[in-house]
Amino acid sequence: MSKLDFFQMYRDIIAIPSISSTDPAWDQSNQQVINLLADWFAGLGFAVEIQPVAGVAGKFNLVATLGQGSGGLLLAGHTDTVPFDADRWSKDPFKVTQEGDRLYGLGTIDMKGFFAFIVAALQELDLTQLTKPLRILATADEETTMAGAKAIAEAASLKPDYAVIGEPTGLVPVIMHKGHMSEAIRITGKSGHSSDPANGINAIEIMHQAIGKLLGLQQELKEKYNNPHFKVPYPTLNFGAIHGGDSPNRICGCCELHIDMRPIPGVSPEELVGLLHENLKELHECHPGCLHISHMHDPIPPYACAEDSPLIAEAEQATGHAAEAVNYCTEAPFIQQLGCDTLVLGPGHIAQAHQPDEYLDLSFVKPTQAVLQHLVRRFCH
Numbered sequence: 001m002s003k004l005d006f007f008q009m010y011r012d013i014i015a016i017p018s019i020s021s022t023d024p025a026w027d028q029s030n031q032q033v034i035n036l037l038a039d040w041f042a043g044l045g046f047a048v049e050i051q052p053v054a055g056v057a058g059k060f061n062l063v064a065t066l067g068q069g070s071g072g073l074l075l076a077g078h079t080d081t082v083p084f085d086a087d088r089w090s091k092d093p094f095k096v097t098q099e100g101d102r103l104y105g106l107g108t109i110d111m112k113g114f115f116a117f118i119v120a121a122l123q124e125l126d127l128t129q130l131t132k133p134l135r136i137l138a139t140a141d142e143e144t145t146m147a148g149a150k151a152i153a154e155a156a157s158l159k160p161d162y163a164v165i166g167e168p169t170g171l172v173p174v175i176m177h178k179g180h181m182s183e184a185i186r187i188t189g190k191s192g193h194s195s196d197p198a199n200g201i202n203a204i205e206i207m208h209q210a211i212g213k214l215l216g217l218q219q220e221l222k223e224k225y226n227n228p229h230f231k232v233p234y235p236t237l238n239f240g241a242i243h244g245g246d247s248p249n250r251i252c253g254c255c256e257l258h259i260d261m262r263p264i265p266g267v268s269p270e271e272l273v274g275l276l277h278e279n280l281k282e283l284h285e286c287h288p289g290c291l292h293i294s295h296m297h298d299p300i301p302p303y304a305c306a307e308d309s310p311l312i313a314e315a316e317q318a319t320g321h322a323a324e325a326v327n328y329c330t331e332a333p334f335i336q337q338l339g340c341d342t343l344v345l346g347p348g349h350i351a352q353a354h355q356p357d358e359y360l361d362l363s364f365v366k367p368t369q370a371v372l373q374h375l376v377r378r379f380c381h
């Protein structure tokens with residue numbers, strides 16, 4: 001097959017909208033992007049498998065494999081983008097526009113453009129020389145539920161030795177990030193006329209006590225845990241939203257607090273939920289049945305790559321950058337569940353992700369392709 005042009009691939013993949021959103025008015029199927037990727041990788045001789053993501057209509061993962069058996073390298077990314085703010089984009093988000101040394105478009109760096117980098121890099125290699133399998137994974141719904149990556153982790157049918165996820169890290173190897181949880185704490189009291197407090201159970205007053213306990217937990221997290229790779233080296237607990245009551249002359253019957261918690265590597269979401277329950281136990285005993293804690297979405301676990309992994313050493317050498325920790329979440333904790341050393345490393349800067357006029361700086365093109373070629377040569381030979 002004749003070689004595909006890098007810029008044409010970029011134009012083609014950005015032109016297909018593949019927005020994922022928890023708002024059904026925005027949410028779209030990623031099937032057309034998956035089909036395009038299937039053509040690209042089949043053209044390179046890969047065996048391509050398109051897998052519907054169970055429970056999510058119109059969403060698909062793609063696994064493309066060159067070679068047989070387990071081991072080798074997995075290059076991964078997500079096919080969806082966030083929605084866009086039409087008023088704030090000065091260009092058409094679905095039409096790649098080159099201006100100076102920038103390529104503008106939705107998904108240019110976060111991150112379906114990464115697949116064009118992979119194809120361009122592989123076209124320059126003699127793929128018949130590979131002795132270990134090379135796999136490509138393209139997932140659905142990273143920007144919302146990570147359903148695609150979770151399905152791949154649960155199926156556990158891929159067994160690579162190493163995985164690289166091409167999120168926009170500025171081509172710096174990223175080896176850890178915190179997890180993310182959103183928890184709802186609901187206090188159900190009993191409403192009544194404000195003239196007699198004994199007529200009810202005031203949910204705001206109980207919430208006040210709960211917040212006091214959680215402030216204590218904030219402090220406990222800070223003292224108990226420390227990971228010096230992070231600017232904020234401990235698990236955080238943020239008070240994000242609170243709603244309760246309806247009018248001054250009624251005893252508040254219900255109050256709900258939403259908190260965000262970010263576990264560091266080595267601390268599981270379950271451990272933080274355990275601490276939450278432990279700190280609120282006394283309150284629970286004083287007011288039986290009043291207190292309810294629930295996940296607002298499935299927790300994203302923290303992630304760290306084993307620091308002695310050869311993948312880190314190779315990536316540092318190939319990019320010339322020391323590995324670092326970041327403060328955003330990726331699919332890495334799920335991909336890692338396949339049993340592979342996992343790294344996040346890709347072109348473009350995270351600061352341009354989820355922004356109007358998202359763009360790829362063209363200075364990333366050559367170095368990224370060279371890094372991908374280096375990793376394929378190193379881990380598939």
Ligand SMILES: [Zn+2]
Nearest residue numbers: 078110111167
């Ligand atoms: Zn992304």
